[in-house]
Amino acid sequence: MSTMDVELPANRMRIRPGQILTWTLLLLGGLVMITPLLYMFATSLKTSGQIYDLKLIPAAPTLDNYISVLSDGRFMRWFVNSTLIASIVTVSNVFFDSMVGYTLAKFEFRGRYFIFLAILSTLMIPTEMLVIPWYLMSSQLHWIDTYWGIMFPGMMTAFGTFLMKQFFETVPDDFLEAARVDGMNEFTIWWKIAMPLVTPAISALAIFTFLGNWTAFFWPLIVTTSRELYTLPVGLSSFSVEQSIQWEKIMTGAALATIPTLIVFLVLQRFIVRGVMLAGLKG
Amino acid sequence: MAEIELGNLVKKYGKVTAVHGIDLTIADGEFVVFVGPSGCGKSTTLRMIAGLEDITGGELRIGGEVVNEREPKQRNIAMVFQNYAIYPHMTVGQNIGIGLYTSKLNADEKRARIAATAETLGLEDLLERRPAALSGGQRQRVAIGRAMVRDPVAFLFDEPLSNLDAQLRAQMRIEIKRLHQRLGTTIVYVTHDQVEAMTMADRIVVMRDGRILQVGTPTEMYEQPVDIFTARFIGSPSMNLVYGTINNGVLSVADATLADAKVSGLPNGAVQVGVRPHDLLVGETVADGLAMTGRVTAVEPLGSETLVHLDVAGAEVIGTAPGKLMPKVNSEVTVSAAPGALYLFDAKTEQALGRL
Numbered sequence: 001m002s003t004m005d006v007e008l009p010a011n012r013m014r015i016r017p018g019q020i021l022t023w024t025l026l027l028l029g030g031l032v033m034i035t036p037l038l039y040m041f042a043t044s045l046k047t048s049g050q051i052y053d054l055k056l057i058p059a060a061p062t063l064d065n066y067i068s069v070l071s072d073g074r075f076m077r078w079f080v081n082s083t084l085i086a087s088i089v090t091v092s093n094v095f096f097d098s099m100v101g102y103t104l105a106k107f108e109f110r111g112r113y114f115i116f117l118a119i120l121s122t123l124m125i126p127t128e129m130l131v132i133p134w135y136l137m138s139s140q141l142h143w144i145d146t147y148w149g150i151m152f153p154g155m156m157t158a159f160g161t162f163l164m165k166q167f168f169e170t171v172p173d174d175f176l177e178a179a180r181v182d183g184m185n186e187f188t189i190w191w192k193i194a195m196p197l198v199t200p201a202i203s204a205l206a207i208f209t210f211l212g213n214w215t216a217f218f219w220p221l222i223v224t225t226s227r228e229l230y231t232l233p234v235g236l237s238s239f240s241v242e243q244s245i246q247w248e249k250i251m252t253g254a255a256l257a258t259i260p261t262l263i264v265f266l267v268l269q270r271f272i273v274r275g276v277m278l279a280g281l282k283g
Numbered sequence: 284m285a286e287i288e289l290g291n292l293v294k295k296y297g298k299v300t301a302v303h304g305i306d307l308t309i310a311d312g313e314f315v316v317f318v319g320p321s322g323c324g325k326s327t328t329l330r331m332i333a334g335l336e337d338i339t340g341g342e343l344r345i346g347g348e349v350v351n352e353r354e355p356k357q358r359n360i361a362m363v364f365q366n367y368a369i370y371p372h373m374t375v376g377q378n379i380g381i382g383l384y385t386s387k388l389n390a391d392e393k394r395a396r397i398a399a400t401a402e403t404l405g406l407e408d409l410l411e412r413r414p415a416a417l418s419g420g421q422r423q424r425v426a427i428g429r430a431m432v433r434d435p436v437a438f439l440f441d442e443p444l445s446n447l448d449a450q451l452r453a454q455m456r457i458e459i460k461r462l463h464q465r466l467g468t469t470i471v472y473v474t475h476d477q478v479e480a481m482t483m484a485d486r487i488v489v490m491r492d493g494r495i496l497q498v499g500t501p502t503e504m505y506e507q508p509v510d511i512f513t514a515r516f517i518g519s520p521s522m523n524l525v526y527g528t529i530n531n532g533v534l535s536v537a538d539a540t541l542a543d544a545k546v547s548g549l550p551n552g553a554v555q556v557g558v559r560p561h562d563l564l565v566g567e568t569v570a571d572g573l574a575m576t577g578r579v580t581a582v583e584p585l586g587s588e589t590l591v592h593l594d595v596a597g598a599e600v601i602g603t604a605p606g607k608l609m610p611k612v613n614s615e616v617t618v619s620a621a622p623g624a625l626y627l628f629d630a631k632t633e634q635a636l637g638r639l
Binding site: 172174175177178179180181182183184193196197199 | 333334335354355356360361362364365366367368370371372381382384385429
């Protein structure tokens with residue numbers, strides 16, 4: 001292979017003023033978002049006496065808080081509760097939202113548009129307004145202070161249905177018709193053919209749902225009374241209502257709680273970005 | 284293998300009728316090509332045979348049994364789609380194997396079938412590959428493999444070659460034809476490309492506006508078209524048409540000389556006279572045929588011959604010159620057609636009146 005001199009374009013390294021402005025804004029935005037996170041990790045490495053010392057790097061960092069929180073049985077219980085609830089709700093959303101989204105995208109039936117609008121309209125109702133009917137339902141079904149009570153409002157979501165419908169609309173009908181001719185029933189076509197074709201959407205939905213339920217606070221706080229059923233955010237908040245606010249423990253718990261979400265996000269972020277792009281939605 | 288009978292088959296979408304009661308019997312083992320312009324109802328008809336569209340009226344029989352209400356999987360037919368419809372998340376082997384989804388064969392038998400199918404189609408080295416790593420022609424072969432693996436009573440092809448380039452299309456045409464000769468399975472093939480229809484079909488069905496215009500062998504279609512639409516649709520380039528008049532049993536064409544132009548049994552009136560470009564020869568004078576003089580507007584050298592576009596008294600006509608003869612643009616040339624090469628059509632109804 002012959003070598004040749006390559007002349008680089010003269011303006012290759014030239015930076016436009018617009019780029020400087022963009023980078024500055026992005027940097028500021030990034031700082032605003034990362035600073036609380038850094039303080040959270042910094043505080044988790046401090047003793048209770050050093051809490052109000054706002055240094056980012058503690059003078060004498062200690063892992064005592066981590067040992068204390070991890071050896072506290074309650075924290076592990078809440079961690080397991082949150083993992084269990086977030087996982088079940090995620091699986092449920094992926095299953096039901098996909099099924100409804102697929103039906104709305106790929107089947108012609110009377111009232112389809114109306115049903116889709118009805119589902120979509122629930123996106124406009126804030127959670128705070130829904131909490132009262134949810135609580136009344138839970139009460140009548142004897143689900144107060146149970147896992148079912150925590151999970152049932154999120155088992156299927158309008159957002160997930162909408163997201164999946166948009167994705168299924170991009171799946172060519174030929175794939176489904178070929179499967180029909182090959183003898184598959186409608187459930188198998190959905191499960192074996194359509195679902196694998198929308199993997200980015202499933203990943204995005206799974207991440208959104210898992211993160212949303214992992215950090216859910218308001219509804220679990222209302223529907224639970226037993227400490228054993230607390231989720232992690234509710235449990236951590238209880239550190240501040242006992243004798244005093246134990247900031248170092250709250251921050252340590254919060255730092256530990258971010259680990260699973262970071263792992264989930266880092267592993268699946270390429271899917272989430274693609275998923276959001278294809279759905280034409282902003283995160 | 285099975286005979287397919289379409290009895291007064293109708294398809295309506297709301298108030299719009301897409302297929303107006305068509306009748307056709309496709310013999311066991313026959314290769315029938317539905318051809319026509321976009322929206323003529325050919326794909327709708329095929330989808331009704333496949334069971335992918337409900338039948339509004341009439342009767343569809345496969346192997347003697349009425350199958351109007353049967354699901355696609357109960358009809359034991361296989362279909363190859365325009366976009367291949369091979370699943371991107373499965374390997375070539377799995378894609379072919381999907382064709383055996385409802386089969387009661389055991390795993391070893393299925394593997395043997397898949398291997399045999401792959402060998403027939405030259406895919407044996409690609410069984411572990413995903414569709415993304417295949418060329419267009421290989422993908423099409425996988426789609427055909429999935430169709431043939433389960434030994435269906437009929438294959439349905441819905442414009443399967445339209446996504447391929449010209450060279451590959453020509454190659455696949457031959458491959459499909461050979462496959463049909465080897466398997467002997469009934470094939471119903473839909474295309475808008477008359478070359479595919481002419482080269483592959485045992486019989487061609489020309490459709491327009493949801494109706495069958497003509498059914499016949501490729502030669503019948505070419506030699507005895509029933510109307511102007513079929514005459515112009517079959518054959519490439521399309522048939523030339525010029526206006527003429529019949530007066531007391533004698534045909535005359537404006538701006539043309541016509542020797543021995545006696546027609547019998549036709550009433551006086553305006554007609555359209557058709558002549559295929561390959562019958563209209565440049566530079567040769569045929570003593571007792573049609574001769575016209577026109578100005579050359581364009582030439583298309585094809586190697587073995589040259590297509591010459593002419594302006595004959597305002598009408599565009601295409602003639603053929605032997606390969607080495609290349610008339611200059613804007614020059615005046617004479618074109619002529621031998622007796623027997625002319626097609627007569629009623630100017631109003633556009634129906635064929637006969638040959639001259």
